Amino acid sequence: MLDEHGLLERICLEGFQSGLSWLTILRKRENFRAAFAGFDPQRVARFGERDVKRLLGDAGLIRHRGKIEASIANARGTLALREAGTPLNELVWDHRPRRHRAPRSPRDWTATSQESIALSKTLRRAGFRFVGPTTVYAAMQACGVVNDHLAGCIVRRDVEAAIAVALEPAL
16 A cells, blocks of 8 residues: 555646646656655645746656646645544545446546545545546556456456555554
8 A cells, every 4th residue: 555655646646647648757757756855745745936936947847837836735735634634545545446346348447436526525625736536536546546457457356456455454
């Protein structure tokens, strides 16, 4: 199961990816990690206007003010969730679908779910931005919370096994 840093990174990168190719984001992923302090929510939450200007000037990133400011807001939201008693990782996993049927063909894939809609609303109430239901659903897929591998895909069982291990209580 991903920790707060990993989940914050996935959520922020999904926001940056919006409207772009995933390959573009993946090629810049290490630059994002360096520029956003490893997506450490405590460090990113302290970013101010000077940092926004620095990031807007960094050719190794997607230089979109709204997405940069959203990442800072998302770090602050992560801290707000933690202070309220529900860490980001717990919140995201609490929104996993209880009954998610394996898609049989690409026509069965969806861009949102009831869970991603609910999680999106909760994140926005905590101060997150660029977290619409489609972006949240994609982040849930990226984190393994939703397994959208086709029913006949050879990877599907491995993902299900990894989810089961992630959900086992710590000894």
